[in-house]
Amino acid sequence: MLDWSSLPRPIIALAPMAGYTDSPYRQLVKEICPRVICFTEFTSVDGILHGNEATMRQIMFDPEKERPIVAQIFGKKPENFRKAVKILTALGVDAIDINMGCPAKKIVSSDCGSSMLKNPALAEEIVRATVESTSLPVSVKMRIGISGYDEMYFFDFARRMEKAGAKLLTIHGRTSKQMYGGEADWHPIYELKKNLQIPVIGNGDIRGGVEAINKIGNLDGIMVGRGSFGNPWVFCEILAAFENRSYTPPIFQEKINTMLHHYDLACAFKNEKWGTLEMRKQFAWYIRGIPHASGLRQKLVTASSRQEVISMLNEFLVLRKPSAADPESRQAQPA
Ligand SMILES: Cc1cc2nc3c(=O)[nH]c(=O)nc-3n(C[C@H](O)[C@H](O)[C@H](O)COP(=O)(O)O)c2cc1C
Numbered sequence: 001m002l003d004w005s006s007l008p009r010p011i012i013a014l015a016p017m018a019g020y021t022d023s024p025y026r027q028l029v030k031e032i033c034p035r036v037i038c039f040t041e042f043t044s045v046d047g048i049l050h051g052n053e054a055t056m057r058q059i060m061f062d063p064e065k066e067r068p069i070v071a072q073i074f075g076k077k078p079e080n081f082r083k084a085v086k087i088l089t090a091l092g093v094d095a096i097d098i099n100m101g102c103p104a105k106k107i108v109s110s111d112c113g114s115s116m117l118k119n120p121a122l123a124e125e126i127v128r129a130t131v132e133s134t135s136l137p138v139s140v141k142m143r144i145g146i147s148g149y150d151e152m153y154f155f156d157f158a159r160r161m162e163k164a165g166a167k168l169l170t171i172h173g174r175t176s177k178q179m180y181g182g183e184a185d186w187h188p189i190y191e192l193k194k195n196l197q198i199p200v201i202g203n204g205d206i207r208g209g210v211e212a213i214n215k216i217g218n219l220d221g222i223m224v225g226r227g228s229f230g231n232p233w234v235f236c237e238i239l240a241a242f243e244n245r246s247y248t249p250p251i252f253q254e255k256i257n258t259m260l261h262h263y264d265l266a267c268a269f270k271n272e273k274w275g276t277l278e279m280r281k282q283f284a285w286y287i288r289g290i291p292h293a294s295g296l297r298q299k300l301v302t303a304s305s306r307q308e309v310i311s312m313l314n315e316f317l318v319l320r321k322p323s324a325a326d327p328e329s330r331q332a333q334p335a
Pocket of ligand 1: 015017018020040072099141172224227
């Protein structure tokens, strides 16, 4: 079981990200930086109750490699939260997080995710029902507002979550209307923290150690989402910054090796076909920033087997012309 209050500070968390932060992704992050607390992708409480295979895969985790693991759930019916959380507790997750921040049309139009922000009474009832149904700590991930920022409304909503028994809040510094555009505003999060007893994690636009240091303020921790795409080392960089240590980014060969290791974890999680399809988007992120690799990126996103991925990488490494502007290329070895 996870105790948010006694975790070492600052808490460093991997954000829940649907379609990305599955078990292989989380295992990789934990191998690279064991201190990180991982959240599952958001998972429908109704889907859990139906025992739907794809839904259950979202909350599957390796108990040896991913603990403590936080299962993130969404829904709109308090009674379904009660039942689903009992299943999750029996599955052995370490904490429950309730999604009240997702702005996706499909989710909002079914009155879930960030549409909860419009209905504080229901949100409170859901948190209370969940807390009553499990001994695990329950937290809420939310945004600073719906279509605009209203300090009174935001503070009142957060206080209601605390009063209902939430043991932690994670706040993404954007309104629901902003989706992922513009810049996250962390000031409302610092102000909110002053008004709550429970720990608060800030989230939005952290891509490295400098941002983490600049943004932590009075908060208990930070959560990183997109900044970890193709860069699971970002957590080492952040931890090094907090501990005032120097950080050396991975060289080209290490990036490729890690990408292939991630790929192997994905294939082992289900099978090679599934792993290859799931990894296509991740390949593109690992390759990003590698000089002269746009052709390779275009090919990798169409790969259909491990053998094809290896041949594409080998072809790239053979054709690649080392240049003074690309000092890392001297270290590349065929995969
Ligand atoms: C592809 C993608 C999927 C996401 N899925 C979820 C999710 O399942 N649950 C959730 O609470 N937030 C989800 N988010 C939001 C992130 O957790 C995070 O709040 C947001 O990306 C801002 O943080 P960042 O700037 O560090 O990425 C998702 C974001 C992205 C980009």
